[in-house]
Each structure stands twice: as structure tokens, then as C-alpha cells.
Amino acid sequence: MAEPRRVLVLVKYVPDAAGERSFADADSTTVRTTEGLLSELDEYAVEEALSLAESGGWEVTVATMGPEQAGAAIRKALQMGADAGIHISDEALHGTDALGTSAVLAAAVRKFSDEGGCDLLLCGMASTDAGMSVIPAMLAERLGLPQVSFASQLSVEGDTVRIRRDSETATETIESRLPAVVSVTDQINEPRYPSFKGIMAAKKKPVTTWSLADLGIEPAEVGLAASWSPVTEVSKRPPRGQGTIITDDGEGGVALAEFLAAEKFI
Amino acid sequence: MSFALSEEHEAFRAVVREFAEAEIAPHAARWDREHHFPVEVVARMGELGLFGLTAPERFGGSGGDLASLCVAIEEIGRVDQSMGITLEAAVGLGINPILRFGTEAQQQRWLPDLVAGRALAGFGLTEPEAGSDAGATRTRAVLEADEWVIDGAKQFITNSGSAITSCVTITARTGELPDASPEISAIIVPSGTPGFTVEPAYDKLGWHASDTHPLTFAGARVPVGNLLGERGKGFSQFLATLDDGRIAIAALAVGAIAACLEMSVRYAGERVAFGVPIGTKQGVAFQVADLHVMLESSRLLTYRAAWLRDSGRPRAEVKQAAAVAKLHATTCAVSATRVATQVFGGYGFIEDYPVARFYRDAKILEIGEGTSEVQRVLIARGLGLPVE
Numbered sequence: 180m181a182e183p184r185r186v187l188v189l190v191k192y193v194p195d196a197a198g199e200r201s202f203a204d205a206d207s208t209t210v211r212t213t214e215g216l217l218s219e220l221d222e223y224a225v226e227e228a229l230s231l232a233e234s235g236g237w238e239v240t241v242a243t244m245g246p247e248q249a250g251a252a253i254r255k256a257l258q259m260g261a262d263a264g265i266h267i268s269d270e271a272l273h274g275t276d277a278l279g280t281s282a283v284l285a286a287a288v289r290k291f292s293d294e295g296g297c298d299l300l301l302c303g304m305a306s307t308d309a310g311m312s313v314i315p316a317m318l319a320e321r322l323g324l325p326q327v328s329f330a331s332q333l334s335v336e337g338d339t340v341r342i343r344r345d346s347e348t349a350t351e352t353i354e355s356r357l358p359a360v361v362s363v364t365d366q367i368n369e370p371r372y373p374s375f376k377g378i379m380a381a382k383k384k385p386v387t388t389w390s391l392a393d394l395g396i397e398p399a400e401v402g403l404a405a406s407w408s409p410v411t412e413v414s415k416r417p418p419r420g421q422g423t424i425i426t427d428d429g430e431g432g433v434a435l436a437e438f439l440a441a442e443k444f445i
Numbered sequence: 446m447s448f449a450l451s452e453e454h455e456a457f458r459a460v461v462r463e464f465a466e467a468e469i470a471p472h473a474a475r476w477d478r479e480h481h482f483p484v485e486v487v488a489r490m491g492e493l494g495l496f497g498l499t500a501p502e503r504f505g506g507s508g509g510d511l512a513s514l515c516v517a518i519e520e521i522g523r524v525d526q527s528m529g530i531t532l533e534a535a536v537g538l539g540i541n542p543i544l545r546f547g548t549e550a551q552q553q554r555w556l557p558d559l560v561a562g563r564a565l566a567g568f569g570l571t572e573p574e575a576g577s578d579a580g581a582t583r584t585r586a587v588l589e590a591d592e593w594v595i596d597g598a599k600q601f602i603t604n605s606g607s608a609i610t611s612c613v614t615i616t617a618r619t620g621e622l623p624d625a626s627p628e629i630s631a632i633i634v635p636s637g638t639p640g641f642t643v644e645p646a647y648d649k650l651g652w653h654a655s656d657t658h659p660l661t662f663a664g665a666r667v668p669v670g671n672l673l674g675e676r677g678k679g680f681s682q683f684l685a686t687l688d689d690g691r692i693a694i695a696a697l698a699v700g701a702i703a704a705c706l707e708m709s710v711r712y713a714g715e716r717v718a719f720g721v722p723i724g725t726k727q728g729v730a731f732q733v734a735d736l737h738v739m740l741e742s743s744r745l746l747t748y749r750a751a752w753l754r755d756s757g758r759p760r761a762e763v764k765q766a767a768a769v770a771k772l773h774a775t776t777c778a779v780s781a782t783r784v785a786t787q788v789f790g791g792y793g794f795i796e797d798y799p800v801a802r803f804y805r806d807a808k809i810l811e812i813g814e815g816t817s818e819v820q821r822v823l824i825a826r827g828l829g830l831p832v833e
């Protein structure tokens with residue numbers, strides 16, 4: 180049997196939108212929560228990798244960069260069926276911005292590739308917390324790989340990946356040679372729930388932890404202090420106002436139109 | 446000493462809860478109102494592996510334990526008792542007898558589809574004249590050449606008439622023992638067998654989205670090889686089947702109690718009367734506190750019984766624990782739904798809130814798979830009392 184090809188899925192551990200949230204620092208938008216989870220949008224990337232694996236000949240590894248709790252995101256992916264996990268974790272990473280994150284992930288991909296090859300990189304289309312959608316592009320740039328974003332369908336034939344991208348005006352079919360960085364949308368599949376068998380099996384799957392030293396990155400290059408886009412101020416959204424009640428005494432329609440015009444709705 | 450489920454069981458609970466809240470909870474009221482059995486959701490539950498929790502991997506199962514099945518039944522039952530009993534009966538009554546007593550050929554034929562949730566099986570024990578007195582079976586099976594010819598009727602059989610029901614295992618008299626008592630055997634009857642009629646579904650008080658039918662057999666013929674396990678072992682087979690089933694029913698009751706507690710805590714904190722939330726009043730708060738005691742005690746008894754079973758304790762010990770758990774948890778479930786309805790006041794009596802549905806659904810828990818009286822008989826016998 181031929182060696183399986185290797186797909187690396189980059190996933191993020193994000194705050195549970197249903198949980199209590201607060202900002203971790205006064206000068207970053209890093210959100211601290213009691214509960215976190217594998218970003219829902221990354222589940223689509225994991226699912227896509229798993230269905231590739233089910234078609235035969237692929238091995239699925241998931242990687243995340245994040246604090247100790249972020250291991251939960253890897254565990255979820257392993258429970259869904261991924262084969263192995265890589266957890267990039269280091270005290271110095273706290274507060275790292277997107278540029279820094281892409282540098283760390285690029286180093287991790289190189290290390291992963293050096294150790295056994297990397298044929299495809301999959302990402303979600305955005306994180307559900309920061310929602311910037313920039314990591315796939317930055318990563319591709321740093322690695323000198325083709326980048327194909329927002330795939331709503333994906334197939335691999337030989338050394339070619341073909342994706343479909345749906346936009347409002349057109350549907351594009353794009354081909355790229357492998358390896359490539361592909362980000363997938365929430366239209367591409369229906370992520371599976373982990374089964375009990377998957378949960379039990381995940382216990383025995385390997386998870387490797389890499390520190391910045393393992394990746395050859397200086398702590399000073401990352402973290403809050405090295406951030407290119409420092410946050411100058413963070414404030415909570417003001418509580419919702421009372422609302423305006425217009426009593427219709429015959430002129431209600433006019434008053435309503437004036438209100439909407441004043442608020443620039445019309 | 447530990448009273449905790451494993452980390453994996455808890456992770457599994459989170460998954461089943463997420464599934465139940467996304468795929469079942471939003472539709473449960475409508476299925477109930479329309480008496481609709483959602484076959485497509487059974488298929489989704491199959492994909493999640495719920496029907497195969499206790500089945501070995503070679504049939505597509507996950508080789509898990511009874512505790513994992515209890516977790517799944519509890520979580521599904523927490524949002525919808527109808528789908529909870531569908532799962533409980535599918536595994537406890539449909540799959541288990543074939544898994545425990547079936548021949549290799551029977552297992553190969555029936556289990557893969559049942560385990561995947563592509564098919565359901567029923568277990569026909571109860572008859573119009575044989576309920577608690579399950580040994581009073583009148584249905585007969587006579588061996589003619591290489592076929593069993595079956596005549597009789599079964600009553601209240603769960604999962605027996607759905608669009609995907611593949612077979613029903615029934616108990617029947619297959620002869621007479623030397624002491625003139627009937628020889629009872631279990632036989633697998635495939636759906637669609639000529640002479641085997643699934644009568645129209647019952648109009649039930651609760652469990653509206655669960656599939657329950659009377660069955661009639663008029664000269665229904667099945668191959669001799671459909672005998673489940675050994676001839677004459679039908680009675681002991683179903684007794685063994687019911688021990689596990691009782692623990693699973695207790696888990697379904699725990700789900701109902703958990704739902705009642707959550708709904709009541711929320712409502713008592715929000716509903717204002719006399720200018721304060723009703724939970725301010727001890728008359729309400731104490732009732733809700735009692736719900737918590739019901740939940741904790743029922744859950745402990747249920748998972749302890751499952752643990753005894755999973756750790757291979759002697760049958761008598763498991764049997765006793767199962768009866769205790771079933772009796773206590775189902776009694777508490779009926780009380781809990783009554784309390785929750787009371788906390789909700791008039792709104793608890795209106796079908797816009799799930800409380801009313803749980804209230805209707807709970808009562809059967811004290812009846813199915815052995816009534817509370819039968820559990821007390823079993824417990825008293827287990828204590829060595831000469832109760833008849």
C-alpha cells in the first residue's frame with residue numbers, strides 16, 4: 180500500500196458564544212471565557228478532511244495554536260475521527276495578532292512537512308470570534324503556496340485540488356496544484372457529531388505539543404508586545420436604549436417616517 | 446470510591462445533548478401533536494451510533510457499556526420522551542435479545558441494519574391476557590415441516606409497525622412441558638410475513654411520537670431457523686432482557702426529571718406574582734428543591750445499576766438494583782412532572798409549554814417493562830420474602 184497523503188487542518192479554540200465572556204486584557208480583544216470549543220466554522224474543515232480520508236489514502240492531522248484549554252479543540256477533532264493532533268502552546272503566545280499567528284502556524288506547517296510531508300492544508304473560512312478570515316492567505320504567502328479560499332465544494336485528483344466558490348454573481352471552479360492552502364465555507368458539508376466509538380478511540384490518539392522553541396521562534400517576535408495592531412481602547416457595548424414609542428394620533432405615519440429618516444434607515 | 450461517570454461518558458453526554466437540542470427538541474411538540482414518528486431522525490440517531498452503543502464492532506456497534514446507553518437515553522429523554530423510548534426499546538427490546546441469544550446467522554441478518562438505525566425491531570411479549578403475568582402467553586407456534594406456524598395476538602408492541610421495522614421477536618407456546626406447564630420459546634417474525642398483521646396504532650395518553658401497535662398472527666409462517674436461541678428458553682430470555690431494559694427505562698425517567706428541574710428553576714426565577722418571582726415563595730422553592738433530590742437520587746440508583754451490570758456483578762445483584770432503580774426513578778418522574786406542572790400554574794396545563802407533554806408522557810414509565818407493583822414483587826423476592 181502506498182504511504183497515505185497528509186492533510187493538516189488548522190483549527191481554532193474559540194469562546195463559547197453561549198458562555199460568560201470578558202476581555203482578557205485592557206489592550207486586546209482576546210476574549211476570556213469559562214468555556215471554549217472548536218470553532219464551528221473549523222468543523223467544516225475537519226469534516227472535509229475526514230471525508231477525504233474516508234475516500235481512501237489520506238491521514239488527517241489537526242493543529243491548533245492556543246493555551247492549554249485549546250487542547251479541547253484538538254480533542255473534539257480527534258473524536259470526530261482525525262488521526263493525530265498538534266498543539267502549539269507557549270506562554271509567550273498570549274495576545275499574538277494575526278500576523279504573528281500566521282508566522283507561528285507557518286513554522287508549524289514547515290516542521291510538520293519536514294517530518295512526513297504535507298499535501299494539503301485546510302482551514303475554516305473565518306474564526307467565529309475574531310472573524311478576520313486572513314490567516315489562510317497570510318499562511319499561503321509565508322509558505323509560498325497557492326491559496327484557494329471559500330470553497331463550497333472540494334475534490335482532489337492526483338496532484339490537483341478543485342474547488343467551487345459561490346459568489347452572488349458567479350460560481351467559479353478553481354483548480355490548484357497541491358500542496359495548497361484551502362479554506363472552506365459552511366456550505367461545503369454537514370459536520371458529523373463524534374460517536375461514542377470516536378470518543379473512546381480519541382483517548383489513544385497521539386497529540387504532540389510544540390513550544391516556540393520547538394518551532395525556532397523567538398518569544399519577542401510574538402505576543403501582545405509584538406502585535407502590529409495594538410488595541411487602543413476596549414469598551415463594552417452600551418446597554419440597549421429604551422426605544423421610541425410613537426402614538427398614532429392621525430400623524431403616526433409621518434412621525435414614523437421622520438424617525439426612520441433621522442436614524443438614516445430611509 | 447467514585448460516583449462519577451468517566452470523562453468519555455461526559456464528553457458523549459455533551460454530544461448527545463447538542464444533537465438532541467438541535468435535531469429533536471425544536472420538533473418534539475409538533476411530532477407529539479401530529480402523532481408523527483420521525484423515521485429520518487431515527488436514521489440520524491443511527492449515524493450518531495446510538496443504536497449500536499452496546500453492540501460489538503463487527504455489527505457496526507461501538508462495543509460500549511450500558512452506562513453509555515443510559516447517558517444517551519437520558520439526554521434524548523430530557524428533550525423528548527417519545528424518541529427516548531424509541532431508542533430504549535430499539536436497543537433494549539429490539540437489538541438485545543438477538544444480540545444475546547441469536548445464532549450467528551440471525552445476528553448477521555438482522556443486526557447490521559438495526560445497529561445503524563436503518564431498521565427497527567420490536568419485542569412482543571405482552572398479550573391481551575398476559576401483561577404482568579407474562580408467562581400466561583397464549584400465542585402458539587406449531588412446527589409444520591420446516592416452518593413455525595404462528596397464531597395469536599400481541600398487545601402494546603413498541604417499534605413494531607414503523608416504516609422501517611424489519612422484524613418483531615415474539616414469545617409463543619411451542620409445546621407443553623412434562624409438568625403440563627407451557628413451553629415458551631422466542632421466534633423472530635419478519636415484517637410483511639403473510640398472516641402477520643400490524644394493527645393500527647393506539648391512541649395513547651402520551652408517547653405520541655412513539656410507534657405502538659397491537660399485532661395479530663393468523664397462520665403466519667416463518668422458517669424453523671427463526672427460533673431465537675434455544676427452544677423452550679423464551680421465558681428466561683425475556684426475563685434477562687428485561688433486567689437491562691429496566692435500567693434503561695430508569696435512565697429515561699431521569700431524563701424527564703432533569704427536564705422538569707431545569708424548566709422549573711427557570712420559570713420560578715422569572716414568573717412574577719405578588720410583585721416577586723414565584724421562586725421567592727418557599728411554597729414554590731421547596732417543591733423545586735424536592736425535584737433536585739428526585740433527580741440526584743434517581744440518577745445515582747440508575748447509574749449504579751448500570752455500573753453493577755457493566756462490571757459483571759452477579760445476576761441477582763444486578764436484578765435487584767435494576768428493580769430498585771426502575772421503581773424509584775419512574776415514581777420520581779411521575780411526581781416530578783406533577784410538581785413542574787404545578788410550578789407552571791395554568792401554563793403547565795397548556796401544550797404551548799413542554800411541561801404538559803412531559804406530564805402526559807411520564808405515567809407510562811410506571812407501567813411499561815414491569816409495573817411498579819411488579820418491581821416491588823421482584824424486590825421483595827430478592828429480599829427472600831415468600832411473596833407470591
Ligand SMILES: Cc1cc2nc3c(=O)[nH]c(=O)nc-3n(C[C@H](O)[C@H](O)[C@H](O)COP(=O)(O)OP(=O)(O)OC[C@H]3O[C@@H](n4cnc5c(N)ncnc54)[C@H](O)[C@@H]3O)c2cc1C
Pocket residue numbers: 534538567568569570571573575576577578600601602603604649652657809812813814815816817818819822833
Ligand atoms: C405504550 C406502551 C408500550 C409498550 N411496549 C411494549 C413492548 O414493546 N413489548 C411488550 O411486550 N409489552 C409492551 N408494553 C406492555 C407493558 O409492558 C404492559 O402493559 C405491562 O407490563 C402491564 O401489563 P398489563 O397492561 O397487562 O397490566 P396488568 O398486568 O393487567 O396489570 C394491571 C394492574 O394490576 C397490577 N398487578 C398485576 N399483577 C400483579 C401482582 N402480581 N401483584 C400486584 N399487582 C399486580 C399491575 O401492577 C397493574 O397495576 C407496552 C405498554 C404500553 C402502554
